[in-house]
Amino acid sequence: MFPSEFINEMRDSLGAERAECVLSALAAEPEVSVRVNPFKLSLAALRAHFGALAGDPVPWASEEAFYLRERPSFTLDPLFHAGAYYVQEASSMYVGVLFERAKAALGADALSGGSAGLRVLDLCAAPGGKTTQLLSHLDAGSLLVANEIVPARATVLAENVARWGCVHVAVTSSDPAAFTPLRGFFDLAVVDAPCSGEGMFRKDERAVAEWSPATVRLCAARQRRILGDVWPALAPGGYLIYSTCTFNRAEDEENVEWICRELGGECLEQRHFYPGEERGEGFFAALIRKEGSYVGGPAATPGLTFLEKGNLVKAFPAAFVRDLARLEKSLKVIASGVAVATRKGRDLIPEADFALAVADVRSASLWYLVPEAEKGSRNEIPPASLRELSFVCIEVTREEALKFLSRDAVAFPDAPRGYLLLTCEGLGLGFVKNLGNRTNSLLPPARRIRQRI
Numbered sequence: 001m002f003p004s005e006f007i008n009e010m011r012d013s014l015g016a017e018r019a020e021c022v023l024s025a026l027a028a029e030p031e032v033s034v035r036v037n038p039f040k041l042s043l044a045a046l047r048a049h050f051g052a053l054a055g056d057p058v059p060w061a062s063e064e065a066f067y068l069r070e071r072p073s074f075t076l077d078p079l080f081h082a083g084a085y086y087v088q089e090a091s092s093m094y095v096g097v098l099f100e101r102a103k104a105a106l107g108a109d110a111l112s113g114g115s116a117g118l119r120v121l122d123l124c125a126a127p128g129g130k131t132t133q134l135l136s137h138l139d140a141g142s143l144l145v146a147n148e149i150v151p152a153r154a155t156v157l158a159e160n161v162a163r164w165g166c167v168h169v170a171v172t173s174s175d176p177a178a179f180t181p182l183r184g185f186f187d188l189a190v191v192d193a194p195c196s197g198e199g200m201f202r203k204d205e206r207a208v209a210e211w212s213p214a215t216v217r218l219c220a221a222r223q224r225r226i227l228g229d230v231w232p233a234l235a236p237g238g239y240l241i242y243s244t245c246t247f248n249r250a251e252d253e254e255n256v257e258w259i260c261r262e263l264g265g266e267c268l269e270q271r272h273f274y275p276g277e278e279r280g281e282g283f284f285a286a287l288i289r290k291e292g293s294y295v296g297g298p299a300a301t302p303g304l305t306f307l308e309k310g311n312l313v314k315a316f317p318a319a320f321v322r323d324l325a326r327l328e329k330s331l332k333v334i335a336s337g338v339a340v341a342t343r344k345g346r347d348l349i350p351e352a353d354f355a356l357a358v359a360d361v362r363s364a365s366l367w368y369l370v371p372e373a374e375k376g377s378r379n380e381i382p383p384a385s386l387r388e389l390s391f392v393c394i395e396v397t398r399e400e401a402l403k404f405l406s407r408d409a410v411a412f413p414d415a416p417r418g419y420l421l422l423t424c425e426g427l428g429l430g431f432v433k434n435l436g437n438r439t440n441s442l443l444p445p446a447r448r449i450r451q452r453i
Contacts, residue, residue, distance in 0.1 A: 001027060002201065003211055009248060014274075025276030026202045033058055033090040033280070035065040035129075037164055038136050039358040040427055041084045049079060049425075058279075061093040064136065067279060075451045078401035082427035083163030083356050088129040091199075091273035091280030095190060095241055096133050098269065098287045102188050102239035103137070106294060117319060118142040121189040123176060123230055126153035128160030130192055135166045140302060143320045145186075145327065147172045147179075158335040159447065165358040167304065168317050170327060170336035176229040178331050184235040185326075187294075191230060193223040195244040195251050199282020202275070220250040224258060231263045236292020240265065243285040247272065252284040264291040304364050311343040312351075315365045340365050350391065350419055352444055355428040362428070391419035391431065401429055407441050407448040 002023065010019040035058075036046045043064060047054040055067040067090065074080045074087055106118065120138065125131045126148035134144055146161060146169060148154040154173035161171055196219045197207035227242070234240060242259065244251050252272070259265050270286035305318040316324065316337030324336055338361055339351040354362065394415055396404065401424040403410050412420060415434050419442075422429045432439035 002208060005213055006198065006211055013247070013249070018274075021276040022274045022282075025274075026282075028202065028275075030203050030281065031090060031279050032068045032071045033065055033088060033093075034068060034085045035061065035088050035093060035133060035136075036085050037083055037132070038064065039165060040082070041079075046085055049084070056279075058090045058093055060097050061090070064096070064133075065090065065093055073451070075449060076402060076453065078398055078405065078424040078429060079427065081163070081401075081405055081449075082424060082429055083165050084425075084427055086129060086132050086160070086164075088133070089281050089283075091278060091283035092129060092192075092243070092245070093133060094271065094273065094283065094285050095130050095192075095243060096137055098241045098285060099134060099137055099188070099190070101269075102241065102287060105289075106187055106237075106239065106296075118187045119185055119323065120144045121179070121186040121230070121233065122146045123179070123189060123191045123226070124148065124193060125171075126150070126157040128157045128164075130190060131157065131161060131169075132164045134190065135161075135164055135169060138168065140166075140168050140317065141319065142168060143317065143323060144169045145172060145331075146170070147174060147176075147331070149173060149175055154334055161335065162338075162353040163356050165338070165356050165361065167315050167338045167357070167361045168320070170324060170333055172327065172331040172333050174331040176226045179230050179233040181330055182233040182326070185233050185323075186238060187235050188239045188241070189230060189234050190241045190243070191227060192243045192245075193219075193226055193251075195219050195223070195246040196248070197245055198247045199245040199273075199275075199284075201282075203281065216246075216248055216250055219246075220255060223251060223255055227255070227259060228263065231259075231290075234290050235294065236290060237294025238290050240288045240290065241285065242288060243283065245281060245283055247274070247282055247284070252286075256286045256288065259288055265289060266291070304361070306340070306365070307337070308343075313340045313343065313348070314338065315340050315357075315361060338365070350421075350431050350442065352430055352442055352447070355421055355430045357428070391421050392416050393421045393423055395426070396422050396424055396429070398424065402449065402453050404429060404432070404441065404443065405447075405449045406453060407443055407445065409438065410441075411438055413437055 036043045053068045055069045058065040122131045125146040131146040148157045158171045196216050201208050256267050260267055265288040268287045273280055273283040303318045304315045307314045307316055314337045338357045339353040341348040341350050417434050420432050420434050431442040
């Protein structure tokens with residue numbers, strides 16, 4: 001089933017008995033695990049949602065994730081589309097442990113009892129598992145930049161980020177070399193580097209077919225190029241989390257040694273995850289501190305501002321507007337903040353991503369959707385009674401939610417005319433424009449469910 005060179009390598013590195021345990025596990029069915037979106041749902045509520053399917057907590061992420069006893073159809077779960085949770089491989093959630101350790105160390109270095117925001121980079125971010133986990137561990141006074149060089153994968157990343165509903169994030173699609181000029185910009189960087197995929201063999205038959213010692217050498221060299229490109233963008237005293245989904249030393253320990261020797265870093269922790277020993281896929285992660293004295297990030301000032309890009313109105317953290325402008329000079333920014341509405345003549349049409357935004361972002365943004373004649377100055381937040389003029393929330397059943405997500409016809413003849421925000425179990429799904437006996441869907445066609453219901 002597996003290449004003989006790979007089997008021999010595993011036996012050499014782990015010993016015959018341990019290697020056989022891992023190889024047997026690689027031939028078994030993979031575990032399924034989900035991680036809650038803490039901005040939208042509690043962990044207890046997510047467990048209740050899955051009922052009897054909810055299993056044991058993920059040991060290293062017990063406060064945010066658990067295993068499922070079998071794999072359901074996530075496509076047919078409205079809460080999945082509402083961004084209530086993410087289906088993430090359990091081993092990779094260990095990045096959250098290292099991130100918390102780095103975050104605490106940065107705080108101890110720079111805060112001295114005060115508060116500061118962080119600039120965080122997720123360099124190889126698609127499809128978005130680690131990005132959404134990082135967002136869950138960051139407050140709104142920080143900024144996360146999630147990058148994916150492949151355009152099609154970057155689109156998927158942006159959609160998953162939109163489902164998470166946070167405003168303090170920008171999605172880019174640039175080569176790692178484009179980050180080199182951003183010297184010292186990021187306090188913390190996560191590089192989940194493209195690798196030979198040994199740890200994912202039971203989930204990806206193509207990885208097995210493409211594996212060879214030459215592929216491992218090629219991946220290790222590419223990883224060093226990526227790391228070398230992004231290293232200047234990491235602040236002195238900042239932290240790098242380097243990870244792969246592979247087992248071999250060339251892509252893992254030897255690359256960590258290279259970072260420390262050639263780039264100037266100190267490895268604080270490194271860990272392997274092996275199927276058969278942990279309930280997850282193969283994974284490697286290391287926490288590395290860059291040499292130098294850490295100065296600290298910007299002041300963690302809350303509050304949103306509203307940017308207009310052409311006809312699009314976006315909500316974005318006020319503290320990072322200048323940072324966004326700097327990023328746009330070096331990188332291809334494909335999404336940032338939360339898209340609130342599109343101007344069409346004198347009208348504002350709510351954006352699909354706005355329906356998915358977390359509640360406090362929606363609340364702070366709604367004044368933009370109030371007709372100009374019904375609000376005061378442009379910078380004045382109207383009272384709640386005026387905010388309610390923007391749209392009406394309609395709680396829908398699971399069946400109605402799936403019809404909407406399939407872009408099938410839905411009607412709400414008893415609801416007011418105008419824009420309706422459809423919610424399922426209290427979470428936003430999307431908008432329709434109610435015309436009385438029918439509605440027009442504002443769900444983007446690319447996001448519709450294509451699976452037979």
